[in-house]
Amino acid sequence: MTNAPDPLDNPVWSALTGVHAHLAEGDGLGRRYPADVSPFSGVADQADPLAWADLAAVAGPGVDLVFPALEHAPPPGFTVAGGLPGVQLVATDAFTSGRSDVVTELGEADVDDMLDLVARTRPGPFGRRTRLLGTYLGVREDGRLLAMAGERLRLGSATEISAVCTDPAARGRGLATTLVRAVAQGVRDRGELPFLHAAAQNTRAIGLYEHLGFTLRRTLQFATVRTPDA
Known part of the structure; x- marks a missing residue:
């Protein structure tokens, strides 16, 4: 009997064929998010050339696509245009989540302020519709x-916590910790596992998450893959 694959092993594909299926571009073996939502793309099986062909048909020629976990070299015609080592962390029972009175939910009216904060802190990809x-x-x-x-x-079964960022003038006040705990509480309320991705070189953030009660699940390779030219 073969065990079902863990969604955390192919997280973008798991999201685009599940909870985020309504956001997906493409309905074959390769899918992507709209560019103003997320640069992430996924394929059902990175070892399957047909899945990559489906993705190229969706994205078009000469387009850069981001994979948070590239484990197989793409087929000829695709180019790995950049990348860096990363880690995937999952919450343990030692991690304490909880709400806070200082936290408010952000919506459409807050998008400009969210984009301004992202521009000042650079937590990772974040577009005008990422909040969706x-x-x-x-x-x-x-x-x-x-x-x-x-x-x-x-x-x-799991939800990634992301876009954790604090204005430089407000650092050292524990705001990031408060927000991670609050977001994670909502995840746990749905019976899901909170998890995170981080660049391996971001040892300060990784140390904070481990101190809070997250643990390393695996190392991975973030990569930008360019589709074949026309």
Whole structure:
């Protein structure tokens, strides 16, 4: 008897064929998010050339697509245009989640402030419609958005916490910790496992997450893959 694959092993594909299927571009073996939602793409099986062909048909020629976990070289015609080592962390029972009165939910009216904070802190890819991926929470002070975090990849059994960022002037106050705990509480309320991705070189963030009670599940390779030219 063969065990079913763990959705965390192919998280983008799991999201685009599950909770985020309504956002997916493509309905074959390769799918992607709209560019203003997320740069991520996924294929059913990275070892299957047909899946890559489906993805190329969806994306078009000469388009850069981001994979948070590239484990197989793409077939001829595709180009790996860049990448860096990363890690995947999952919450353990030692991680304490919880809500906070200082946290508010962010919506359409907050998008400009969210994009401004992202531009100042660079937590990772974040577009005008990224908030459609899940719940985003923030901390404001005197009307100014100081920090935020939210849900990105939603797998049904697990949800990724992402876009964790704090204005440089407000760091050292524990706002990121408060937001991670609050977002994770919403994830756990649905009976799902909170998880995170981080660049391996971001040892400060990884150390914080491990201190909070996350543990390393696996190492991986973030990669940008360019589709074949026409």
